Amino acid sequence: MxxxxxxxxxxxxxxxxxxxxxxxxxxxxxxxxxxxxxxxxxxxxGNSDTSAMQEEIRALKERIQVLERIATDNNSATDLNRQIEELRNR
Known part of the structure; x- marks a missing residue:
């Protein structure tokens, strides 16, 4: 070798x-x-870290679903503004 x-x-x-x-x-x-x-x-x-991460992932998935729906739906500008403001308030 x-x-x-x-x-x-x-x-x-x-x-x-x-x-x-x-x-x-x-x-x-x-x-x-x-x-x-x-x-x-x-x-x-720890369990608290795991549950906090799972909760954050769940919230991010929800936001992504809303953003995907906003991007693909044919909505008016005022409806889009309302939906975006709802996301900001979460």
Whole structure:
């Protein structure tokens, strides 16, 4: 085995290790945050985080549905303005 094959083997082993590590963190609900300086911190996703994210996703999906309906329906300008204002008030 030559030096090129050794380098490729090492890179493959490190890559596979990182993939396995990332999958395990995802399975356990661990989030890794990185700040502007490159400092990494890890935290667990709690039930409150999960429910807050699910609620935000639900609200965003509703807004997207309304925007899609507004874009595809043939409405008057005043009706469009009313619907947009309703979205802003949510």
């Amino acid at each position: 030559g030096p090129f094959e050794m380098v490729v083997a090492i890179i493959a082993i490190v890559t596979i290790g990182k993939i396995i590590q990332t999958k395990q963190k995802a399975k356990l609900g661990i989030i890794e945050d990185e700040d502007m300086m490159g400092n990494k911190t890890q935290r667990m996703i």
